[in-house]
Amino acid sequence: MSFSFNQNNTMKIDLIKDRYPEKKALILPLLWLAQKQESYIREDAMQYISEFTQMPYMHVYSVATFYTMFRLQKPEKRVIEVCRTLSCELNGSEEIKKHLENHYSDAFEIIEVECMGACSGAPMCTLDGKYLENLTPGKIDEVLDAN
Numbered sequence: 001m002s003f004s005f006n007q008n009n010t011m012k013i014d015l016i017k018d019r020y021p022e023k024k025a026l027i028l029p030l031l032w033l034a035q036k037q038e039s040y041i042r043e044d045a046m047q048y049i050s051e052f053t054q055m056p057y058m059h060v061y062s063v064a065t066f067y068t069m070f071r072l073q074k075p076e077k078r079v080i081e082v083c084r085t086l087s088c089e090l091n092g093s094e095e096i097k098k099h100l101e102n103h104y105s106d107a108f109e110i111i112e113v114e115c116m117g118a119c120s121g122a123p124m125c126t127l128d129g130k131y132l133e134n135l136t137p138g139k140i141d142e143v144l145d146a147n
């Protein structure tokens with residue numbers, strides 16, 4: 001099976017592609033969309049992006065492997081990313097991470113990440129890419145029980 005973007009993502013690409021005067025600059029948003037679509041970035045998705053942007057495959061691969069937010073392996077569990085940067089750290093991200101590790105590590109892969117630009121909602125994390133903000137251990141329990 002070769003990679004292609006689904007209809008929803010194809011429409012998103014049509015909307016954003018004119019914002020990038022150089023096709024090379026589309027690599028990041030396309031990698032991001034590919035990951036959101038498949039939960040990780042497949043090799044044939046990088047090939048597709050290479051052809052779409054007319055950039056060498058190795059360039060696309062080097063971008064995908066440089067940024068820690070991109071995954072090249074299919075996650076075995078659902079993913080929770082916990083921000084560990086300053087605002088979140090000062091507002092209790094360590095407590096959030098320990099709570100997650102102590103209660104949810106069987107069902108979720110828990111990953112520490114750098115600032116995701118939601119500092120006003122610190123401490124925050126993402127669940128399958130969806131932002132959860134102003135967290136407390138109790139709020140996490142509510143959210144994960146509902147999911």
Ligand code: FES
Binds near residue numbers: 085114117
């Ligand atoms: S410091 Fe956590 S989102 Fe910015």
